[in-house]
Amino acid sequence: MISRAVGVGWSLVGEWFGSACSLAMRIRAQAEPVVRVFGLASPRRPHPAARAATPPAPRPEEQAREAKYYLAGERPAAPAAQSTAPVGLVDREPGDLPRGYGHDRLVLLARDPWWLFAYWELTPTSRIHALRSLGEEAEGAVEVLRVHDVTFIDFTGANAWSSFDIEPTPGTERWYINVWKPAAAYCVELGVRTPAGRFVSILRSNTVTTSRPQPSPDTTVRWVTLPAHGLPVAGGQSWEDAGHPDAGRDGRSPAPLAGSSDLYAPRPPVR
Amino acid sequence: MARGSLAFVLHAHLPFVRHPEHEDFLEERWFYEAVTETYVPLLEVLEALDRDHVPCRLTISISPPLLGMLSDRLLRARYLRHLDRLVELAEKEERRTRGDARFHRVAEFYLARFYRVRAVFLDEWQQDLVAAFRTYQERGLVDVITCGATHGFLPLLSVNPAVVRAQVEVAAAEYRRFFGRSAEGFWLPECAYEPGLDADLARAGFRYFFVDTHGIAHATPRPVYGVYAPIACESGVAAFGRDPDSSKQVWSADEGYPGDFWYRDFYRDIGFDLDYDYVRPYLPPTGQRIHTGLKYHRITGKTDQKEPYDPERARSRVQEHADHFVETRLGQVAWLARQMERPPIVVCPYDAELFGHWWFEGPWWLEMVFRRLAETPDLEAVTPGDDLARHPTIQRATPATSTWGWKGYNEVWLSGSNDWIYRHLHAAADRLHALCRRYPSADERTRRVLTQALRELLLAQASDWAFMMSRDTTVEYAVRRTKDHLLRCQRLCAEVEQGSIDELRLAALEDTDNLFPALDYRVLL
Numbered sequence: 153m154i155s156r157a158v159g160v161g162w163s164l165v166g167e168w169f170g171s172a173c174s175l176a177m178r179i180r181a182q183a184e185p186v187v188r189v190f191g192l193a194s195p196r197r198p199h200p201a202a203r204a205a206t207p208p209a210p211r212p213e214e215q216a217r218e219a220k221y222y223l224a225g226e227r228p229a230a231p232a233a234q235s236t237a238p239v240g241l242v243d244r245e246p247g248d249l250p251r252g253y254g255h256d257r258l259v260l261l262a263r264d265p266w267w268l269f270a271y272w273e274l275t276p277t278s279r280i281h282a283l284r285s286l287g288e289e290a291e292g293a294v295e296v297l298r299v300h301d302v303t304f305i306d307f308t309g310a311n312a313w314s315s316f317d318i319e320p321t322p323g324t325e326r327w328y329i330n331v332w333k334p335a336a337a338y339c340v341e342l343g344v345r346t347p348a349g350r351f352v353s354i355l356r357s358n359t360v361t362t363s364r365p366q367p368s369p370d371t372t373v374r375w376v377t378l379p380a381h382g383l384p385v386a387g388g389q390s391w392e393d394a395g396h397p398d399a400g401r402d403g404r405s406p407a408p409l410a411g412s413s414d415l416y417a418p419r420p421p422v423r
Numbered sequence: 424m425a426r427g428s429l430a431f432v433l434h435a436h437l438p439f440v441r442h443p444e445h446e447d448f449l450e451e452r453w454f455y456e457a458v459t460e461t462y463v464p465l466l467e468v469l470e471a472l473d474r475d476h477v478p479c480r481l482t483i484s485i486s487p488p489l490l491g492m493l494s495d496r497l498l499r500a501r502y503l504r505h506l507d508r509l510v511e512l513a514e515k516e517e518r519r520t521r522g523d524a525r526f527h528r529v530a531e532f533y534l535a536r537f538y539r540v541r542a543v544f545l546d547e548w549q550q551d552l553v554a555a556f557r558t559y560q561e562r563g564l565v566d567v568i569t570c571g572a573t574h575g576f577l578p579l580l581s582v583n584p585a586v587v588r589a590q591v592e593v594a595a596a597e598y599r600r601f602f603g604r605s606a607e608g609f610w611l612p613e614c615a616y617e618p619g620l621d622a623d624l625a626r627a628g629f630r631y632f633f634v635d636t637h638g639i640a641h642a643t644p645r646p647v648y649g650v651y652a653p654i655a656c657e658s659g660v661a662a663f664g665r666d667p668d669s670s671k672q673v674w675s676a677d678e679g680y681p682g683d684f685w686y687r688d689f690y691r692d693i694g695f696d697l698d699y700d701y702v703r704p705y706l707p708p709t710g711q712r713i714h715t716g717l718k719y720h721r722i723t724g725k726t727d728q729k730e731p732y733d734p735e736r737a738r739s740r741v742q743e744h745a746d747h748f749v750e751t752r753l754g755q756v757a758w759l760a761r762q763m764e765r766p767p768i769v770v771c772p773y774d775a776e777l778f779g780h781w782w783f784e785g786p787w788w789l790e791m792v793f794r795r796l797a798e799t800p801d802l803e804a805v806t807p808g809d810d811l812a813r814h815p816t817i818q819r820a821t822p823a824t825s826t827w828g829w830k831g832y833n834e835v836w837l838s839g840s841n842d843w844i845y846r847h848l849h850a851a852a853d854r855l856h857a858l859c860r861r862y863p864s865a866d867e868r869t870r871r872v873l874t875q876a877l878r879e880l881l882l883a884q885a886s887d888w889a890f891m892m893s894r895d896t897t898v899e900y901a902v903r904r905t906k907d908h909l910l911r912c913q914r915l916c917a918e919v920e921q922g923s924i925d926e927l928r929l930a931a932l933e934d935t936d937n938l939f940p941a942l943d944y945r946v947l948l
Contacts, residue, residue: 212682213674214829214894216781217774219689220437221887221896223452223713241444242928242935244903245910253850259582261845262824264832271846326842358582361618363641363824363832370644376655377816378630 258355265334335364425803427756435775436486464786484610568608575884614827625658639664641823651767681782745791873944876915883908
């Protein structure tokens with residue numbers, strides 16, 4: 153029964169969705185920026201950050217969403233940022249946002265299954281401290297982003313499944329990172345690397361998990377019954393798993409579909 | 424018993440745009456246009472269905488900023504002023520086109536339309552459209568749900584979990600303030616989900632939310648019924664997925680209904696077409712030509728030679744499209760029902776502003792779909808809450824990280840045009856969060872400052888700003904709003920840190936950015 157249900161679900165979502173759609177999304181999401189920027193695909197080549205691309209022609213759906221904000225052309229140039237508001241009200245704020253906040257920070261965000269975005273602020277003190285720790289090796293050391301695949305592990309700094317380095321353009325403080333393996337967890341370190349390959353980490357980012365762009369290989373089926381009114385309160389009475397009237401015999405489907413993910417094939421950590 | 428069900432979900436949202444510091448502010452027209460072209464027409468649909476006892480179960484998410492604007496005295500007064508001028512322009516147009524066989528009928532049509540909008544807004548609901556939706560909710564026609572407090576794009580804010588919780592909890596509290604009960608459903612802004620967000624929804628008492636098709640199709644484990652049944656997250660909150668077929672029927676560039684040649688053309692507007700001096704009194708003070716709302720042409724075809732709009736002919740096309748939609752859904756659920764061990768639910772979420780504003784005939788279409796459904800026993804209109812009540816046993820699975828934006832992930836809100844905002848949004852959130860924790864029971868003055876700082880932070884987080892930057896639409900305004908709110912938040916934080924509170928300025932900020940009057944900074948604790 154379960155296998156039938158699984159088969160049904162697969163056909164409901166549609167083969168086209170699982171394969172063609174995810175393939176199309178993959179191609180669009182990863183090939184397009186690379187092709188646009190470099191003219192060819194290169195898995196770990198740095199991607200210049202902060203490049204304002206011309207927005208693509210909108211799909212009808214985006215166009216309709218955008219139409220909420222159509223009034224005319226662009227607003228005419230605004231007067232200088234000084235308040236003309238009546239007393240008791242506030243107009244524009246003078247000044248601009250600071251370039252940085254004086255704190256070391258490295259933040260990682262997932263853009264899609266194949267691209268991450270990192271921004272950072274590294275205070276001069278921390279940079280100097282790191283370079284000093286290299287001693288004479290500091291000569292010729294470069295700032296690098298070390299990207300770690302930390303899927304399913306508590307990252308200690310030395311136990312990633314794999315890692316690779318990116319050398320951001322000097323002076324930049326944000327970067328897009330092409331990761332090429334979706335449904336995985338990543339963490340990034342900003343540090344300095346000597347010509348001999350010694351790496352000193354200065355900042356470590358949060359961990360992000362990228363999305364899965366295809367159906368899950370996990371075909372476990374488990375039914376639960378939601379309470380009729382309201383939700384289980386956190387820490388309160390829990391809601392219970394239930395057998396589905398038609399489906400819940402063994403609760404598991406046969407072997408997972410082949411070729412769906414390499415998530416379950418861990419590789420040895422790279423030092 | 425019906426073989427399947429259909430859940431229409433309309434997401435109504437506009438960013439909070441209220442500029443009391445200016446007598447006439449261009450972007451406030453977003454709100455005026457949406458009231459005239461979408462919210463009032465939707466209420467007319469509900470009124471007609473209610474009057475004729477047509478069964479209707481429609482889910483509408485009304486975002487907290489929109490609730491705030493709909494209930495704001497200043498904006499109501501300004502809307503009436505705007506509507507009066509629209510009526511005046513339509514009256515002039517009716518006179519001007521007398522003797523013009525091509526356009527007089529459509530000018531008359533607009534005049535009648537604006538009189539009707541005025542009657543609904545002023546006479547039937549005394550300017551209180553939130554009360555109107557509440558009334559139809561109490562009468563069982565709609566289920567109003569809520570959305571993020573200011574429509575923040577939650578996965579890109581979650582490096583500070585406290586602000587994500589604030590987006591959820593402030594929305595829940597605002598809903599209770601307006602509707603006197605808790606909302607069951609939560610519209611994730613931009614349908615942006617990442618695992619773990621459901622726990623925040625569970626904590627705030629929500630029962631379900633929505634994701635785009637691939638959020639369900641790529642869920643773990645793989646859902647056996649695809650998007651045609653909800654799944655239960657670890658937290659116990661249910662996720663409903665968007666049906667790709669019904670979405671395509673409305674959105675397909677080739678077959679989509681809104682592109683029908685008999686429907687009204689969005690772009691041709693007398694604000695651009697008529698003599699400048701004639702329309703000048705109805706343009707903003709800057710004098711730039713803008714959309715007035717009087718659009719006299721139909722789409723006609725892929726041509727610049729547009730024919731006059733014929734509302735009657737458009738209505739008959741609406742009937743055909745409504746029939747076609749219901750027939751297609753019937754075929755779809757008949758097929759699905761044979762494959763499934765429970766009746767399928769087809770979830771059709773749309774931006775509410777599609778109906779009326781972009782697709783002028785959309786509200787008529789919606790009404791006719793409900794009338795047609797009433798005659799179709801095999802297909803029933805339901806809300807997601809109805810479905811969960813009937814079929815509480817669902818599969819446990821975690822939706823995949825996804826959005827309903829271009830390419831299906833975060834790129835619209837995280838690209839070269841707008842990625843600079845996150846550094847500042849995160850820094851402000853961290854600073855304010857730390858400050859709130861330092862003053863868990865602040866004195867009245869400090870409480871007001873911290874609360875206003877939170878208000879400013881939430882306003883800066885609206886996903887609309889990043890969307891506009893990415894789409895190259897009103898970018899200057901989007902940048903201005905992001906920066907202004909962040910600067911205000913940072914300056915208020917600095918005042919608390921330095922112990923030098925500027926009370927006059929605080930009062931001015933409270934009057935200007937007056938969303939969430941019941942807000943308390945302790946929601947961040």
